[in-house]
Amino acid sequence: MKNAVAYYRVSTDRQGKSGLGLQAQHQSVHLFSQLEGYQVIAEFVEIESAKKNHRPKLMAALLQCKKQKATLIIAKLDRLGRNVAFIANLMESKAEFRAVDNPHANPLMVHMLAAFAQHERELISTRTKEALQAAKRRGIKLGKHGREVESKKNLAAANQFAESMRPIIDELKAEGFESVRGICEELNQRGVKTFRNDGQQWHRTTVHRLIKRLNIN
Known part of the structure; x- marks a missing residue:
């Protein structure tokens, strides 16, 4: 052997x-x-x-x-x-x-x-460096502090969007749409844009998060 x-x-x-x-x-x-x-x-x-x-x-x-x-x-x-x-x-x-x-x-x-x-590996390294340089040119702060700043900005934007959606959710509930599924389907039916505004439709999970953020029962 x-x-x-x-x-x-x-x-x-x-x-x-x-x-x-x-x-x-x-x-x-x-x-x-x-x-x-x-x-x-x-x-x-x-x-x-x-x-x-x-x-x-x-x-x-x-x-x-x-x-x-x-x-x-x-x-x-x-x-x-x-x-x-x-x-x-x-x-x-x-x-x-x-x-x-x-x-x-x-x-x-x-x-x-x-x-x-x-x-x-060298290509990945080059692409990473180029992406970081491009981010810096756009004024994005990198590192831990940068992530914290971006996180706070995203949270503020999400809260602001949620408040803008409050009248719409209240109106749907007044019309009898009580369930998350019903609200989700009606938002898509009416063509209401999502937070990202990238053409995506509403999903039950995103509607649930929105209602929870608004603290609507």
């Missing part, structure tokens, strides 16, 4: 402590090992973001592979990382590895997957 070293990675300390994600990785690696004729002689758990290349547990796992002439087995290719330079260094270690989700992956395929993943 061939020797194998299992490597598991989770992104956050919370996931590491709770075991979230580790159990699934553990099960898939051990099932794969049994089917492929491997004996898992050591296991290493890394708690680190995929963006970072500092992986002491992975380095220890690779060293163990070298000493025991074992194969590194991981649950998913993205457990190794999404950085091309990091993957290149890993390939230079000449350690054999198998990925449960892609057991036939070769070094060229790994390089390509890492390149695409890194490119996608």
Whole structure:
């Protein structure tokens, strides 16, 4: 039976402590090992973001592979990382590895997957920065203080809209529309615009919130 070293990675300390994600990785690696004729002689758990290349547990796992002439087995290719330079260094270690989700992956395929993943991450980062800059140009305050300001503005706007709806709700009730369903259907029938004014129709949940906000019994 061939020797194998299992490597598991989770992104956050919370996931590491709770075991979230580790159990699934553990099960898939051990099932794969049994089917492929491997004996898992050591296991290493890394708690680190995929963006970072500092992986002491992975380095220890690779060293163990070298000493025991074992194969590194991981649950998913993205457990190794999404950085091309990091993957290149890993390939230079000449350690054999198998990925449960892609057991036939070769070094060229790994390089390509890492390149695409890194490119996608860079695009997301660029789009995020552009969105933040655009928000700043529109005068939107960012950060915790900005969220608090926007939240207060939204609450004030919602309250103001609710008050503008009070006469309409009172009129519908006077006409005999007492249930949330009845009021909802009548608002849509009369073409009364919603708070967002984006063409959406009224729903029972939004009518219920409106009545609750107005404290109408």
